[in-house]
Amino acid sequence: MQIDFHHAVTYVTARAAGFEHTDAQTIAYCAQYVDDAVQTGTVTFQNKAMYERVCSAHKMADYRNMEALANHRVWLPFHFLPGNEGKQAGENPGQQFVKKIICTKDSPVARDMLKACINDRDKPFSLHRLGITLHVYADTWAHRDFAGVNNDINDIRNLRDESDTGLDSQGMLARFFGNLFDKTASKLVGNVLPLGHGAALCFPDLPYLEWSYEDRNGVIKKRDNTSDFIEAADALCRAMQRYRAGDDNAVVTGLDNNYKEKIKGLFKEFTDDEGEDRHFRWVKAIRDGELPFGPEMLEYHPKGKKSWKHLALGTTKDVSAYPWDKSFLNSDWKRFHDALLDHRFTLLHDILPKYGICAA
Numbered sequence: 001m002q003i004d005f006h007h008a009v010t011y012v013t014a015r016a017a018g019f020e021h022t023d024a025q026t027i028a029y030c031a032q033y034v035d036d037a038v039q040t041g042t043v044t045f046q047n048k049a050m051y052e053r054v055c056s057a058h059k060m061a062d063y064r065n066m067e068a069l070a071n072h073r074v075w076l077p078f079h080f081l082p083g084n085e086g087k088q089a090g091e092n093p094g095q096q097f098v099k100k101i102i103c104t105k106d107s108p109v110a111r112d113m114l115k116a117c118i119n120d121r122d123k124p125f126s127l128h129r130l131g132i133t134l135h136v137y138a139d140t141w142a143h144r145d146f147a148g149v150n151n152d153i154n155d156i157r158n159l160r161d162e163s164d165t166g167l168d169s170q171g172m173l174a175r176f177f178g179n180l181f182d183k184t185a186s187k188l189v190g191n192v193l194p195l196g197h198g199a200a201l202c203f204p205d206l207p208y209l210e211w212s213y214e215d216r217n218g219v220i221k222k223r224d225n226t227s228d229f230i231e232a233a234d235a236l237c238r239a240m241q242r243y244r245a246g247d248d249n250a251v252v253t254g255l256d257n258n259y260k261e262k263i264k265g266l267f268k269e270f271t272d273d274e275g276e277d278r279h280f281r282w283v284k285a286i287r288d289g290e291l292p293f294g295p296e297m298l299e300y301h302p303k304g305k306k307s308w309k310h311l312a313l314g315t316t317k318d319v320s321a322y323p324w325d326k327s328f329l330n331s332d333w334k335r336f337h338d339a340l341l342d343h344r345f346t347l348l349h350d351i352l353p354k355y356g357i358c359a360a
Contacts, residue, residue, distance in 0.1 A: 001142045002205045002275025005229060006135055007032035007300050008282035009263065013233050015293040016259045017240035023127055027240075029300060029308070030131025030336055031138075034078055036302040037340070043313070047324040053337040054344065056132070073360050076101060077347045078340075080148030081136050082357050083107040089354040098153050100357050103143045105228075106235060110140050112351045114239050115248040120342070128332070129339035130243055134236050136343075141232040142204045145221065156200060156213045162222070163210035205275065207267040226267050233263055258292050266290075308333035 010031040014024035033056075040055040056078045076082060083104025085092060092100070104110075117133040120126060146154050203211045207229045212222045234254045241252035255263070266285060270278040279300075289295035301307045303316055312331035313322045328334055348359050 001138055001229075001232075002278070003032055003035070003300075004270065004275050004278035004282050005138065005207060005232075006035065008279055008286065008298065009229075009233055010131070010134055010138070010236060011286070011298055012259070012263065012291055013237040013255065014240055015291070015296075016255050017237045018244055019240065021296050025298065026127050026332065027131040027134065028298070029332070030128045030339070031135040032300060033302060033308075033336060034132055034135040034340075037336070039318075044321050045324040045328075046321045049324055051328075051334065051337075054340050056340050073344065073348075075148030076359050077344045078132070078136055079139055080143050080146060081107070081110055081113070081140055081347075082147075082352060082355070082359070083140070083144070084109055084355045084357065090356070093356050095356075097357070098147060098149065098151050100355065101149065101359070102145060102147045102153065103140055105140045105144045105232075106137075107140065109351060109355060110137055111248075112354075113137070113347060114242070116346050116351065117343075118243050118246065118248045120346075121243060121246060123342070124330070125335035125339040125342070128335045129343055130240070132336075132339050132343050134239065137239060138232045138236060141228045141235075142225075145215065146200070146204075152216060155216045158212075158214040158220075159200060159203065160212050161203070161209065162212055163208070202273075207278075208271045226264060229267060230260060230264050234260065262291060308336065 007028050011024050011028035014027045015021070019027065035057050037056045040053060043051040043053060045051075054073075056074060080101075080103045082101035084100050084107060085095065085102070086104045086107050088108050113133060114137060117126075117129055120129065123129070200213060203209060203213075204223070204225070207225055209225045210223065211225070212220060214220055237259075238252045238254040241254070242248050242250045245252070266282065270281045272278045272281070283298050285291065286296055286298045299306070304310065305316075307316060308331065310316050312328055312333035314325070315322070352359055
């Protein structure tokens with residue numbers, strides 16, 4: 001999924017779940033910032049204080065994408081949540097590791113991740129962790145059947161656009177591969193884009209697309225992204241309603257029909273190739289009051305003077321030592337990175353081992 005879903009749709013579902021604008025905006029910012037937090041390392045202050053941050057994404061051209069350890073610490077916990085083949089903990093103890101880590105939508109692992117987030121809602125960074133968790137949860141729909149490692153489990157062929165959307169260069173490239181996408185071509189693209197659905201190009205991320213492919217076992221897989229993304233949006237709303245109730249087993253309603261139909265309509269209407277362009281149209285629709293909660297000014301600034309990093313550190317530049325301000329301790333930027341660490345540790349060291357999965 002791209003910024004249109006992770007930021008705008010997450011915001012809309014947060015409002016549908018009962019959050020007011022400020023908290024919904026925090027949740028949505030964090031859900032998208034997972035894709036934009038590509039820097040790691042120690043932040044040093046002039047008074048000798050220090051803070052260690054971690055990244056939750058790499059650029060596709062980043063050499064770290066070739067490192068298994070980086071894949072375990074970034075792509076598995078934040079983008080391609082291991083699904084354990086949809087089975088409960090202990091149900092497939094002898095299965096191969098790479099099969100256990102294939103992403104599965106709304107898996108028991110994903111539900112345990114949501115439960116851990118809800119049970120930690122008293123922490124100062126709990127809303128930030130909720131946004132991070134929702135990013136990972138939503139991606140289990142888009143990224144299902146792929147794994148966040150460089151492995152031929154991700155090889156596909158016969159990639160086809162089934163919806164005749166009239167995509168531009170990306171679409172023409174995909175249609176070309178749709179006719180010539182044999183195992184060798186798939187492996188070539190997979191080697192350039194080695195992780196997850198790299199060989200599927202942007203197809204899993206486009207909310208309006210119907211598409212198909214043949215997996216490495218020769219099985220034809222068909223996807224209707226609009227239906228999948230509506231289902232994911234409803235699941236996000238239910239998760240946030242349970243978070244607000246403080247009970248991971250609470251009986252909740254999810255999105256009502258008014259929200260569902262509006263979101264579905266915008267998924268079908270906004271057919272731009274680029275996620276940024278679709279995001280712009282979502283933000284405008286929100287600003288113009290097209291959603292049930294009325295007009296709101298939704299903003300997202302990952303860089304520049306309005307970014308959380310600039311507000312926390314006084315600059316977005318990397319410097320040897322930043323001036324210290326006690327407000328840093330309560331800044332959204334620090335709380336986001338606190339939440340990243342908490343999410344990653346809980347997932348890698350608490351939840352996944354219950355399923356027999358050892359990931360870094």
